[in-house]
Amino acid sequence: MLRNIRIQVVTALSISVLMLSACSESQTKVSPEVENTIDAVHAKSETSNVIKPHQGINLQPTPVKMERRGTEVFISMTAQITDIEVEEGYTYKAWTFNGEAPGPLVIVNEGDTIHFTLENKDPAIPHSMDFHAVQTAPNKSFTDVAPNEEGTFTYQAMKPGVFMYHCGTAPMLAHIANGMHGVIIVQPNDGYPTDKEVDKEYVVIQNEWYKYNDLDDMTNGEPSQVVFSTKALHEGQANTNGTVTAIKNKPLLAKVGDKVRIYLNNVGPNEISSFHVVGTIFDDVYLDGNPENHFEGMQTVILPVSGGAIVEFTVNEEGVYPFVTHQMNHAAKGAVGHIKVTVDGNDDGQALQGN
Numbered sequence: 092m093l094r095n096i097r098i099q100v101v102t103a104l105s106i107s108v109l110m111l112s113a114c115s116e117s118q119t120k121v122s123p124e125v126e127n128t129i130d131a132v133h134a135k136s137e138t139s140n141v142i143k144p145h146q147g148i149n150l151q152p153t154p155v156k157m158e159r160r161g162t163e164v165f166i167s168m169t170a171q172i173t174d175i176e177v178e179e180g181y182t183y184k185a186w187t188f189n190g191e192a193p194g195p196l197v198i199v200n201e202g203d204t205i206h207f208t209l210e211n212k213d214p215a216i217p218h219s220m221d222f223h224a225v226q227t228a229p230n231k232s233f234t235d236v237a238p239n240e241e242g243t244f245t246y247q248a249m250k251p252g253v254f255m256y257h258c259g260t261a262p263m264l265a266h267i268a269n270g271m272h273g274v275i276i277v278q279p280n281d282g283y284p285t286d287k288e289v290d291k292e293y294v295v296i297q298n299e300w301y302k303y304n305d306l307d308d309m310t311n312g313e314p315s316q317v318v319f320s321t322k323a324l325h326e327g328q329a330n331t332n333g334t335v336t337a338i339k340n341k342p343l344l345a346k347v348g349d350k351v352r353i354y355l356n357n358v359g360p361n362e363i364s365s366f367h368v369v370g371t372i373f374d375d376v377y378l379d380g381n382p383e384n385h386f387e388g389m390q391t392v393i394l395p396v397s398g399g400a401i402v403e404f405t406v407n408e409e410g411v412y413p414f415v416t417h418q419m420n421h422a423a424k425g426a427v428g429h430i431k432v433t434v435d436g437n438d439d440g441q442a443l444q445g446n
């Protein structure tokens with residue numbers, strides 16, 4: 092038993108060191124060609140590929156408005172142009188919901204009626220909202236809202252889960268890849284069978300970025316960054332954008348012996364995710380976040396684009412547990428985060444290994 096544990100520890104450490112070195116190499120030892128590309132992309136984002144009406148616009152993030160009256164939920168969000176740091180020193184003039192990319196976390200209950208208002212603060216192009224959490228005719232409920240106008244739509248969230256939302260305006264790929272995506276959680280009325288076992292819970296979202304507003308690269312190219320972000324589910328948790336170092340610099344925290352739950356979604360727009368937490372096996376998994384889709388003992392969970400899951404695992408030993416998409420080329424482009432496990436569950440302030 093002890094021997095097995097030791098093998099697991101050594102394996103976890105060596106894999107994490109490998110990944111950390113791969114990741115830090117991609118961030119610190121950038122070749123001149125890549126540097127030039129980044130400069131070119133950056134320059135482009137400031138000039139040619141920023142459509143004229145967006146030049147000079149950088150709206151501050153706007154809090155989501157949400158009001159509940161029984162099972163009627165009134166949600167107001169904005170479409171707005173806001174600068175998002177994608178990687179240190181590289182800012183992307185993103186098309187966003189509420190000035191975040193991925194957009195703000197939305198949480199409703201199974202059976203709620205959602206009255207959703209989109210305020211389009213973009214002076215130039217229409218935007219829209221497609222909630223995967225609802226069943227409705229898209230040509231009536233997910234329609235475009237014109238620049239400087241508002242649209243209100245009503246639908247019900249009848250199935251529990253961890254769903255993607257995104258702008259559905261054409262060309263949809265450009266709207267999603269430029270930052271208009273996010274997650275809506277529909278909480279099951281009867282909860283999950285493992286609710287009572289869970290000590291800590293977090294939300295993690297994967298997305299990827301391409302050359303600025305370059306539909307050809309978004310269609311035919313490879314992502315320049317693949318990233319994780321986290322959205323605060325409880326007070327005191329970090330709320331980050333899809334930035335290469337976001338979760339690397341702000342690890343998720345847990346205490347020795349905790350069962351950790353992560354609500355996951357991969358908002359793409361193009362690449363699948365193979366979500367794995369180094370040094371653990373998932374005790375419980377709910378694919379798409381539906382309590383009926385209960386799996387046990389999984390090492391890696393595949394998330395199709397727009398797919399969600401809840402993963403739960405127990406951390407029995409103090410240390411740093413990296414999480415990755417196990418598609419290593421994507422981990423090397425940024426999709427690495429960390430869970431720091433300490434005796435008391437607080438950050439001990441020590442630098443993460445390899446940083």
Ligand SMILES: [Cu+2]
Nearest residue numbers: 218258260266
């Ligand atoms: Cu849009």
